[in-house]
Amino acid sequence: MKAQTADGLLAGPGTRQAGTPHRLARGLVEHPWVRFAARRLSRLVASLWVLVTTAFLMIHLIPGDPVRGALGMTASQQVVNARREQLGLNDPLMTQYVRFLRDLAGGDLGASVTSGLPVSQVIGDRLPATVALAVASFLLAVLLSVPFGLGAAVLTRGGRRHRTELAFTTTSVLVATVPEFLLAVGLVWVFGVQLGWFPVAGRGGGASYVLPVVSLAAGPAAVLARIVRIEMLSVLHTDYIRTARAKRLPPRRLYLRHALPNAVTATLTIGGLLLSSLVAGTVLVENVFAWPGLGSTIVQSILTKDYPAVQGVVLVYGTGVLLVNLAVDVALALLDPRSTIRES
Template sequence: MTSIAISKPALGENAWLRFAVRRGGRLLVSVWVLLTAAFGMIHLIPGDPVRAALGPTASAQVVGARRAALGLDDPLWQQYFHYLGNLFSGKLGVSMSSGLPVSQIISERLPATLEIAVYSFLLALAVAIPVGAGMAVLTRGGRHRHAELAFTSASVVLAAIPEFLIAVGLVFVFGVTLGWAPVAGRTGPESYLLPVLALALGPAAVLARIVRVEMLTVLRADYIRTARAKRLPARLVYLRHALPNALTATLTLGGLLLSALVAGTVLVENVFAWPGLGSTIVQSILAKDYPVVQGIVLVYGLGVLLVNLAVDVALALLDPRSTIRES
């Protein structure tokens, strides 16, 4: 008897092209909305940023001259197109407090923020994937109920605590009480420990729960039963067959958590006096330095959009049929 293998047709180039066009179109619309919202921020926030920058003792003539130099007396539509033109030419404006270009301020502070965000994300993955998968193997089939209850309770509590409260607790315990790590500044490798932990603990707890649920679903699948029936080593069943199929949802949520991590740096940086964008934007808001606030908001927004795009592309590569057809 001759067996005939029927393979599913591969996705053609047209499907990938449509996927790229749709994703690119959504990205452009999202970027336009972000730019428009950042522009409107200066006009919606109460108060006069020029008066705030020059101080209450500045004369009306000086304030008026400064407003004219910044183009704030022009019609709103003219300011909008001037703003877009400057952005496309790489100009983000000048800080009202320091007089430095906003692009220079962002380029000096961005690396510090990216470092703790990326390190926290990698730490969350490194903890969540083995812990979640291990708990799924340990508690599958209703076994070890006490371990399941302890894991669920701990993960829920950690996920519910805001990052800045975790940061304050870490400062008190490991910085002030035990003196194991510095509590302020970016002074060396040891100064990364507490900020990274403060950002990573909550996302690690969420991801570990997702990994466990997805792993339990995969372990009940027919192909896992088949692999066990072939008496494959347990390590091979779990690592080669089960774990890769359980990570699709984890990748999706992981991308969203990376976006949240970047936003979470705002509060954590202020707890640890970390010289990044988070502490800079808070200082700029207090000083009403709106060009700097505007530029940092753009950076955060573009970062979130690019992370979401990267997640969509990664999912399309891992599971092209369902992802491209649903998009």
């Protein structure tokens, strides 16, 4: 038997089936994970637009003529004008911006003013060295910070071992405050020049990674270790840990299976921020060790006023930081879906 709807129409089985896709679509749109993905992707797109626009305006906001600065004062005005015409810097600003976006969408970052090589080729040759250095440093920082932070929390829980706590806190603060490049210079002097254990420049075998990786990882490892300890101390005072301890669970199972996973959220957040800082920190460390990565490339491009190359490297660094932050947000949502539902 057909039912009459509020507007006087007859609703039968066909009407119910016709409304099902609409309800499914509305349910899909209102799903917390869909809203989370839409919100994060919209932020990523907006951030990328700001990054790209800032990189584009960089050449135009620099005082003076960037082409003259790159070619030098001895270059003739005819050469400068020809180079400006080749780079399209004589066109209206909006025309340049649209062309920049179009070329960027096609993977064209322009050409280096000094070498004439495509910027994308320069970045492609140097990017793997920087990524390898940053990833190795991040992994070392995590491998050092988690056991040290966990061990310090277990040893000093409940106000025990004040001297151990003081030594851990003091050491971690001192290591975290030393700049990467200053630590790199010290390591080069001790382990490269005086002892001769490791090479001091270039990218060769595994030994060439030791000093730059330690230089980059020491500070973040100290910060992460303190975060792990604080979070672990908070977890160790919860009721379910007291219950697990009352059941006389083995220490490995108690701390690694029950306590550590619940303390990883804040650690992962800080770890993502530190990974972003590691990417930026490679700029100075690469120059100390003459590492053939993007860090040395951007410094050399700034010195020679090769602004298209600087523009491309800035875009790569900025995009890398944004993608790392997105990956951290997704990982946190997977580890703690309740936070995603609350934000939706």
